[in-house]
Amino acid sequence: MASKTxxxxxxxxxxxxxxSATILLAACATGPGASGGDGQKDKVFLNLSYSxxxxxxxxxxxxxxxxxxxxxxxxxxxxxxxxxxxxxxQISDLQSMxxxxxxLIVSYPLSPTALDQVMQEGCDRxxxxxxxxxxxxxxxxxxxxxxxxxxxxxxxxxxxxxxxAQALVDLLDGEGKIFLNRGVAGTSTDTVHFDTAxxxxxxxxxxxxxxxxYGNWDSSQSQQETAKALAAHPDVDGVWSQDGEAGxxxxxxxxxxxxxxxxxxxxxxxxxxxxxxxxxxSGSPPAQAGVAMKVGLHILEHGADGIPKNIEMxxxxxxxxxxxxxxxxEFVDGCNYFPxxxxxxxxxxxxxxxxxxxxxxxxxxxxxxxxxxxxxxxADFAQPEWRRIYTRATCDEGWAEGTVTDNQIPVGLPGCVQ
Amino acid sequence: xSNNTLPTxxxxxxxxxxxxxxxxxxxxxxxxxxxxxxxxMIFVLMFPLSRIVSPNFPSLGQLESTLIxxxxxxxxxxxxxxxxxxxxxxxxxxxxxxxxxxxxxxLANTGWPVxxxxxxxxxxxxxxxxxxxxxxxxxxxPPFIVTLATGSILxxxxxxxxxxxxxxxxxxxxxxxxxxxxxxLGVPTPIWALVIFALIAYLIQMRSTIGRxxxxxxxxxxxxxxxxxxVSSTLIIVYTFAGISSGLAGIMLLGYSSGAxxxxxxxxxxxxxxxxxxxxxxxxxxxxxxxxxxxxxxxxTVLSIDLSAAGASxxxxxxxxxxxxxxxxxxxRLGKDTGAART
Numbered sequence: 001m002a003s004k005t006x007x008x009x010x011x012x013x014x015x016x017x018x019x020s021a022t023i024l025l026a027a028c029a030t031g032p033g034a035s036g037g038d039g040q041k042d043k044v045f046l047n048l049s050y051s052x053x054x055x056x057x058x059x060x061x062x063x064x065x066x067x068x069x070x071x072x073x074x075x076x077x078x079x080x081x082x083x084x085x086x087x088x089x090q091i092s093d094l095q096s097m098x099x100x101x102x103x104l105i106v107s108y109p110l111s112p113t114a115l116d117q118v119m120q121e122g123c124d125r126x127x128x129x130x131x132x133x134x135x136x137x138x139x140x141x142x143x144x145x146x147x148x149x150x151x152x153x154x155x156x157x158x159x160x161x162x163x164x165a166q167a168l169v170d171l172l173d174g175e176g177k178i179f180l181n182r183g184v185a186g187t188s189t190d191t192v193h194f195d196t197a198x199x200x201x202x203x204x205x206x207x208x209x210x211x212x213x214y215g216n217w218d219s220s221q222s223q224q225e226t227a228k229a230l231a232a233h234p235d236v237d238g239v240w241s242q243d244g245e246a247g248x249x250x251x252x253x254x255x256x257x258x259x260x261x262x263x264x265x266x267x268x269x270x271x272x273x274x275x276x277x278x279x280x281x282s283g284s285p286p287a288q289a290g291v292a293m294k295v296g297l298h299i300l301e302h303g304a305d306g307i308p309k310n311i312e313m314x315x316x317x318x319x320x321x322x323x324x325x326x327x328x329x330e331f332v333d334g335c336n337y338f339p340x341x342x343x344x345x346x347x348x349x350x351x352x353x354x355x356x357x358x359x360x361x362x363x364x365x366x367x368x369x370x371x372x373x374x375x376x377x378x379a380d381f382a383q384p385e386w387r388r389i390y391t392r393a394t395c396d397e398g399w400a401e402g403t404v405t406d407n408q409i410p411v412g413l414p415g416c417v418q
Numbered sequence: 419x420s421n422n423t424l425p426t427x428x429x430x431x432x433x434x435x436x437x438x439x440x441x442x443x444x445x446x447x448x449x450x451x452x453x454x455x456x457x458x459m460i461f462v463l464m465f466p467l468s469r470i471v472s473p474n475f476p477s478l479g480q481l482e483s484t485l486i487x488x489x490x491x492x493x494x495x496x497x498x499x500x501x502x503x504x505x506x507x508x509x510x511x512x513x514x515x516x517x518x519x520x521x522x523x524x525l526a527n528t529g530w531p532v533x534x535x536x537x538x539x540x541x542x543x544x545x546x547x548x549x550x551x552x553x554x555x556x557x558x559x560p561p562f563i564v565t566l567a568t569g570s571i572l573x574x575x576x577x578x579x580x581x582x583x584x585x586x587x588x589x590x591x592x593x594x595x596x597x598x599x600x601x602x603l604g605v606p607t608p609i610w611a612l613v614i615f616a617l618i619a620y621l622i623q624m625r626s627t628i629g630r631x632x633x634x635x636x637x638x639x640x641x642x643x644x645x646x647x648x649v650s651s652t653l654i655i656v657y658t659f660a661g662i663s664s665g666l667a668g669i670m671l672l673g674y675s676s677g678a679x680x681x682x683x684x685x686x687x688x689x690x691x692x693x694x695x696x697x698x699x700x701x702x703x704x705x706x707x708x709x710x711x712x713x714x715x716x717x718x719t720v721l722s723i724d725l726s727a728a729g730a731s732x733x734x735x736x737x738x739x740x741x742x743x744x745x746x747x748x749x750x751r752l753g754k755d756t757g758a759a760r761t
Contacts, residue, residue, distance in 0.1 A: 008558070051577055052516075052680035054585050082577070185732055214732055220675035220682055224487055225726065227598075231483040232472040232727030250676060254598045268677075342585045343677045364583065 041077040042300065045097045046293070047107035048082045049090055053218070055243070055286055055346045056108070058363040059132065062290035062349060063106055065362035065369045072297055072372065076104075087114045098122045104296045106130045106289070112137050112188055112393065128299050132292035133284055134189060135391040139309075142299075144292040146284055146313035147192050148387040152352075158387065160282055160315060161193035162410045164262035165200035167280040167319075168240050171260035175206030176237030179229050181263075183217045183242045189284075192390050193242055200410055201240075210236060215244035219266070219344050223247030230255050238262075243283060245269045246343050265316060267345040270337035274323035281318040285348030286363065288313050290355045298375055308382035310391060316348045329360035354381065384408075386415040453698025453750035454710035460746055461717040464724060471728040480723060486598045486608045488719035489615075490667050490674070492712055494686050495693040496619040497547075497663030499711045500656050502694050503623075503636045505703030506561030508660045510550060510569030511690055515683025516576055518543050518668025523586025523678060532589040540665050546572060547661020551654035576680050585679040588672045596673030611670065616712055622659065623708040632656055636703035693718055696746045717746065 046063050050056050060080060067078040081097075083090040087110040095118055097105055105122065109115055109131050116138045119129055123140035135143040150158035157163055168178065180197070183190035201207050211229035215222030222244030230236065230251060238260040241248050245263025249272055252259065263269050264283025273279055291313065299307060318336050326335035331350045338347065338360060349363040350356065353376045361368040385396050386404045395401060395416035402417035424432045449455060468475035494511060501508040521539035526532055546568070553564045577584075594600050600607045623629045631652045634642040643649050667686065672678045697714030699706025721742055725735045 052573075052580075052584055054679060057581075057584050211726060211729060212731070213726060216685075218679075218681060220671060220678060221685060223675055227483055227487060228723045228726040231477070231480045231723050232474055234474070234479060246677075247675060250597070342583070342587050344585045344679060366581075 041075060042103040043097075043101050044076045044078045044104045044296070044300075045102050045106070046078065046080045046289075047090070047093060047097070047105060048080070049085060049108050049110045051082050051084075054342065054344045055217075055284070058346055058349055059108070059286040059289035061363050061366035062286060062355070062358055063132075063293040064366040065358075066290050066293040066372060067297065068367055069357075069369045069372045076297065076300075083110075085110065087111050091115060091118050094118045094122065098125060098127055102127055104128045104130070104300055106132065106292050106296050108132060108289075109134050109136050128296055128304075130292045130296040130299075132288040134187070137393045139392075142292075142295060142307070142309055142311065143383075143391055144288050144295060144311045144313065145391055146288060146315060147189055148383060148390050149312045149315040151317055152314040156407055157409050158315075159192070159196040159410075159413070160284075161196035161198075162200050162413070163315065163317075164280055164282055165197035165240055166410070168238050168260055168262045169200065169204055169207060171262075171278055171280075172207070172238050174204050177208045177210045177233065177235065179226065179233075179236055179239045179241075179248075180209055180212040181215045181222050181226065181239060181241035181244060181248055182212065183214065183244075185214050188390075190242065196410070196413060197240060199413055215241070215247065217243040219244050219247035219250075221247070223251045226251035227254065230257075245281075249277070265318075265346050265348045266343065267337050267341045267347050268343035270318055270323050270347055271325070271339065273318065273320050274325060274337070276320060278320055280320075281323070282315055283348075284346075285313060285316055285351065286346050287349055287351045287355045287358060290349075290358055290362075291351065294355070294372065294375060295378070297372075307378050310383035310388065311378065311381050312383040312387075313351065313354070313381075386417065388416050389414070454707045454713065456749050457697050457710055457713040457717060457746060460749065461713050461720065464717065464720045468720075468724045468727070471724050475724070475727060480720070482598075482606060482609070483723055484716060484720040485612055486606055487723070488716045489596075489608050489612045490671055490686065491689055491693055491715040491719060492612055493615055493619075493663055493667040493670065494690040495697075495711045495715045496615075496623070496708065497660030498690040499694040499697070499699055499706060499708060500623060500632065500663075501561065501660045502691070502699055502701065503632050503703050503706060504561075504653060504656050505636050505639075506554060507565065507691070508550065508657070508664075509562065509565040509687065510546065510572060511660075511664050511687045512683035513569040513572040513576065514543050514546050514661055514664035515668035515671065515686055516678075516680050517546060517572060518665030519672040519678040519682050520576055520580065520586055520668075520680065522592070522669050522672055523588055526589040526592075527587055532591045535589065536592075536669055539669060540662055543661045543665025543668070544658050545661070546665075547658040548654065550661065551657030554657060555650040555653040573680070580680060585677055586672070588676045588678070592669070592673035593676040594673075596670050597676060598674070608670075608674070615666070616708075619663070620708050628652065628655055633704065636705075638704075689715075689718060692743060696743055696750070698750050714746075718743075 044067055048056060048060055064080060067076060081093055083093045090110050098121060105127060112135060115136055119138045119141055122129060129141035131141055132144045135145050148158060182194055210233045213225040213229060215225050226248045239248050241261060241263040243264040245261060246266040246268040248261055249269060258277060260278040262280045265281055269281050273281060295307060324335045325337060325339045350358045357369050357373050359368055385399055388395055399416040399418055404413055404415035405411055426432055465476040498508055518539050521542050522535045525535035525538055550565055550568055553559055554561045595607050598606050598608055602610055631647050634647050635649050635652050639649055668683060671682050693715040694711050695701055697710035725738055
């Protein structure tokens with residue numbers, strides 16, 4: 001028995017030694033100044049946290065495609081790194097990037113606050129941080145996010161949650177039983193979407209929320225949760241959904257229902273919309289990452305003048321009437337989805353003003369952008385001060401928390417006032 | 419521990435009580451005290467109790483949803499339960515499920531016939547299980563760590579291989595089979611899949627040589643070795659089966675969701691272990707019935723449906739879910755203790 005334990009501990013020891021050697025090797029390989037001399041090309045990092053779904057993949061590809069365009073590739077060395085869902089790992093990855101001499105880090109943050117310290121270190125050393133979709137509170141970092149975004153042609157109508165809630169209410173003529181399909185519990189994105197949606201729903205006594213579940217922004221989980229809710233409420237009239245609406249539709253179809261659904265930008269949803277399904281498609285565009293990279297590289301090239309710290313992506317908006325299949329690989333003639341792509345392919349890879357050079361190819365492969373267009377006047381895309389509290393958790397100088405009654409629909413949401 | 423109060427004959431050997439003379443109430447009591455029976459009783463009880471949460475319950479739709487949504491958990495819990503029987507855990511379930519879905523979708527999309535894609539994906543997942551089995555049986559590393567590591571590696575490999583297209587479409591035949599829209603003889607096809615799978619799995623775990631050997635190994639590896647049971651090959655086969663069942667769950671999920679990305683398996687690991695334990699299997703191995711596991715899986719599913727219908731907030735739902743699982747576990751423990759006291 002004793003000899004067996006000795007054998008086991010020897011084996012364990014051997015494995016531990018092997019593991020340490022591997023780690024040391026990896027550390028040396030990515031240590032400061034290890035990659036072929038300094039001063040040749042500035043280092044740019046794209047840091048992902050979540051991965052494995054279409055949205056994250058397309059976002060990363062768009063950012064890499066921008067950074068890989070010939071005019072950028074000759075000046076910058078771009079590396080993509082996936083940190084996973086552990087915030088400690090993201091912090092330590094960011095530290096490594098800073099230590100290796102990064103000039104720009106474009107990232108999807110796991111937490112609005114946990115990265116504060118490492119960002120301060122980086123900012124002190126002159127590193128530019130640009131975060132996309134999910135936001136951070138730290139002052140020195142740039143946020144590019146759609147969460148508080150407004151409709152491009154009606155800039156007063158803001159917030160994905162509120163606008164889609166209003167659209168659903170309109171489709172139901174102000175009354176009916178609805179499901180709410182939320183995202184990942186506890187994230188600020190889910191909270192903002194939900195709170196702003198509820199501010200609309202609560203104004204309509206005829207609207208009854210009969211089930212609320214968390215599809216976790218995943219199509220398959222949304223499908224299962226919707227199926228469970230349908231078992232108890234087969235007479236539901238409409239569904240308000242965040243990402244995962246493709247699964248919601250599939251569950252409804254399996255139950256033989258075709259009721260109004262509002263959701264985000266999956267290909268399947270837009271396809272069904274174009275076939276007459278009542279609803280509205282809005283939500284998070286993967287294009288944000290491409291824009292974030294463009295903004296970051298612009299700052300490296302031309303400095304930070306004219307680039308607001310808080311950039312708001314306009315809210316996409318596609319309805320049953322406006323959903324249209326694209327023939328080729330571009331958003332032309334008002335088309336807004338690609339019939340050949342996977343059901344969960346997130347269609348919003350273009351943004352007419354901010355990312356016109358994007359292509360379907362770029363979103364799928366991370367290459368293929370030959371020329372990067374100049375950024376438009378970024379002040380036009382600055383987040384209005386009265387929405388600051390949603391992405392930075394505080395108001396600007398001279399502003400305080402209050403209820404916003406002007407310049408914004410829905411009226412009466414919490415925000416910043418002067 | 420027990421005084422020998424049984425009568426003895428002239429030679430001093432104990433005269434054992436004649437089982438046929440055991441009173442009927444005692445035998446019925448012993449029957450109902452079994453964890454397997456308790457979990458099924460609670461499952462059945464969930465239906466009339468569900469009237470509390472919704473005036474539309476109980477209903478045929480509720481039963482159908484339970485069986486259709488419960489299919490995936492029943493399949494995954496078989497593999498996990500088989501591994502738990504041997505005293506291990508399979509933590510590579512999420513990634514193996516994703517592998518099954520990914521391979522099937524990818525191959526079918528590049529032109530393979532559907533059955534060929536399914537077969538190839540199943541073999542791929544079996545290989546994954548085989549690797550786990552070899553590492554556990556021959557390298558003698560703890561299954562917990564081994565499967566955690568292999569799962570992690572597989573997950574990374576899938577991420578790397580799938581660049582640009584993590585989501586795979588499902589072949590139409592698979593979708594129509596598992597989406598719940600089609601019926602055969604009035605019963606939705608996923609329910610038929612459940613019945614067929616459960617039967618085959620039951621035969622493997624409870625009525626085959628490999629099943630018996632698995633119980634032996636789970637009870638005591640040393641005693642099994644002494645008794646001549648081929649422990650290593652048994653372990654390897656068990657983990658291979660676990661890989662296959664995770665892969666099959668992935669294939670079914672691909673059909674149900676008519677598409678799947680790499681996170682398709684993420685939410686199935688803990689429920690697979692919960693279903694097995696609630697179903698009465700010992701967490702340290704050596705005891706447990708697949709019939710119990712099926713009951714556990716279906717109980718968890720109907721519980722989820724009933725809680726969803728209750729319209730409570732997510733926090734309350736999670737608390738209730740945990741409380742009811744605890745009740746099921748306590749009931750099973752009490753049953754076991756009562757049963758033991760009677761012998």
